[in-house]
Amino acid sequence: MPTLGFLKKKKTKEHDQHSSNDNSPVTPTSAGGHKSSLTSTSANTLSSSNSSNKGGETMLVNHGGPQPTSAPRSAGQDAPIRSEGPAGPGMSGSADGSSIQSQTPGQTNGSSLQPSVTNSTLTQTSTTPNTARTTRGKYSLTDFDIKRTLGTGSFGRVHLVQSRHNQRFYAVKVLKKAQVVKMKQVEHTNDERKMLQKVKHTFLVTLWGTFQDSKNLYMVMDFVEGGELFSLLRKSQRFPNPVAKFYAAEVTLALDYLHEQGIIYRDLKPENLLLDRHGHLKITDFGFAKEVPDITWTLCGTPDYLAPEVVASKGYNKSVDWWSLGILIFEMLCGFTPFWDGGSPMKIYENILKGKVKYPPYIHPDAQDLLTRLITPDLTKRLGNLHGGSKDVMNHAWFAEVTWERLSKKDIDAPYVPPVQGGQGDASQFDKYTEETEQYGEHGPDPHGYLFKDF
Numbered sequence: 001m002p003t004l005g006f007l008k009k010k011k012t013k014e015h016d017q018h019s020s021n022d023n024s025p026v027t028p029t030s031a032g033g034h035k036s037s038l039t040s041t042s043a044n045t046l047s048s049s050n051s052s053n054k055g056g057e058t059m060l061v062n063h064g065g066p067q068p069t070s071a072p073r074s075a076g077q078d079a080p081i082r083s084e085g086p087a088g089p090g091m092s093g094s095a096d097g098s099s100i101q102s103q104t105p106g107q108t109n110g111s112s113l114q115p116s117v118t119n120s121t122l123t124q125t126s127t128t129p130n131t132a133r134t135t136r137g138k139y140s141l142t143d144f145d146i147k148r149t150l151g152t153g154s155f156g157r158v159h160l161v162q163s164r165h166n167q168r169f170y171a172v173k174v175l176k177k178a179q180v181v182k183m184k185q186v187e188h189t190n191d192e193r194k195m196l197q198k199v200k201h202t203f204l205v206t207l208w209g210t211f212q213d214s215k216n217l218y219m220v221m222d223f224v225e226g227g228e229l230f231s232l233l234r235k236s237q238r239f240p241n242p243v244a245k246f247y248a249a250e251v252t253l254a255l256d257y258l259h260e261q262g263i264i265y266r267d268l269k270p271e272n273l274l275l276d277r278h279g280h281l282k283i284t285d286f287g288f289a290k291e292v293p294d295i296t297w298t299l300c301g302t303p304d305y306l307a308p309e310v311v312a313s314k315g316y317n318k319s320v321d322w323w324s325l326g327i328l329i330f331e332m333l334c335g336f337t338p339f340w341d342g343g344s345p346m347k348i349y350e351n352i353l354k355g356k357v358k359y360p361p362y363i364h365p366d367a368q369d370l371l372t373r374l375i376t377p378d379l380t381k382r383l384g385n386l387h388g389g390s391k392d393v394m395n396h397a398w399f400a401e402v403t404w405e406r407l408s409k410k411d412i413d414a415p416y417v418p419p420v421q422g423g424q425g426d427a428s429q430f431d432k433y434t435e436e437t438e439q440y441g442e443h444g445p446d447p448h449g450y451l452f453k454d455f
């Protein structure tokens with residue numbers, strides 16, 4: 001049994017060895033839900049419509065195990081509010097010497113726009129294959145008021161910001177160029193921007209635009225208000241079978257979409273899964289996503305989630321995401337990852353290569369069957385990598401009651417609705433961080449600017 005170290009957030013990037021129109025303002029349409037409990041319903045959960053699934057048993061899960069020592073966020077307090085609309089942040093005409101680029105989608109992926117009962121209106125945006133946002137405009141720091149920090153990463157932090165044009169809230173990821181260069185992440189950072197610009201899917205975060213100044217890179221995204229799945233999982237210790245299934249099914253749809261686009265995600269973990277105001281998932285952090293038609297070799301990702309072929313520095317393909325899905329499902333069902341062992345990445349790698357997974361007795365047999373088929377080193381046997389592709393995963397018995405079509409339209413209630421009121425910049429679901437003291441937007445020498453021409 002792992003000790004409490006597994007409760008910590010898993011850091012990502014240090015393990016990489018590769019050097020390698022302004023839309024018109026929209027009036028808020030709804031306030032978010034206020035259910036703060038994790039609701040697990042019957043096995044029907046994943047096939048029920050929003051309108052019919054209101055009677056779930058309340059289960060803020062506590063399985064009697066150790067309380068987390070880190071990461072649990074304070075339960076969200078309702079806080080001042082407003083709502084995002086289907087519009088980008090709005091842009092100023094010019095920008096303090098920043099070089100800039102952004103997209104202005106005509107529509108968003110909708111999750112933050114409408115109450116879930118109107119989900120049928122989301123069909124097209126949710127499943128339509130990517131039509132890359134190509135409209136270019138200009139954002140700059142002067143377009144936003146920077147509010148608090150939502151999260152920190154290896155090279156910078158993510159801020160809640162408010163557009164000075166339409167007063168809506170967004171998340172801006174700020175990356176320090178010098179740090180990106182020092183950690184040999186130039187290619188990954190440019191890829192992140194490229195991949196996020198390309199994708200458009202209900203369960204993926206929307207990138208509205210990017211820009212840079214002499215020191216930093218900025219990525220303007222939707223503010224996903226409900227916090228990280230990681231926090232919910234640590235608070236809950238582990239999820240009941242139907243709850244894990246709900247999140248796994250949404251991730252499966254997102255992976256299916258990404259793989260269809262020729263993109264490997266490579267960084268699946270609860271820290272990168274955010275909940276929107278209705279409790280549906282949004283995958284964020286495309287720092288390791290890559291367009292790979294066939295095989296690639298880069299060692300990147302988070303130790304606990306790495307497939308053996310990645311650990312062994314072999315060439316690998318999209319199937320690494322299916323392996324990681326297995327690890328994610330395991331972690332959601334058990335509260336810890338299968339290869340975790342004392343916190344040392346080397347030990348974790350050893351365990352991954354040994355490939356022995358101990359399944360606790362409380363895991364549902366169908367779940368265990370799926371996990372053994374995903375967490376298998378044999379690529380000729382790994383589900384998702386076989387002839388049927390992602391459909392093999394979707395057709396597995398554990399997902400039997402999932403009505404994929406409805407799920408893709410978010411026409412199924414989420415098991416947990418974060419206690420936020422949408423659109424008001426309510427960041428109560430996020431940890432508090434010491435704020436950045438360094439001023440953004442300063443003029444000065446820009447020795448690394450040439451490396452980030454697309455920003």
Ligand SMILES: Nc1ncnc2c1ncn2[C@@H]1O[C@H](COP(=O)(O)OP(=O)(O)OP(=O)(O)O)[C@@H](O)[C@H]1O
Pocket residue numbers: 010011012013150151152153154155156157158171173205221222223224225228271272274284285286287430
């Ligand atoms: N669009 C968003 N809306 C709300 N919060 C966000 C958003 N994007 C990121 N965050 C928060 O910021 C955190 C860090 O973001 P992200 O993982 O993209 O940064 P990173 O620098 O790549 O991190 P790491 O180095 O750990 O991979 C996330 O875990 C999440 O809590």
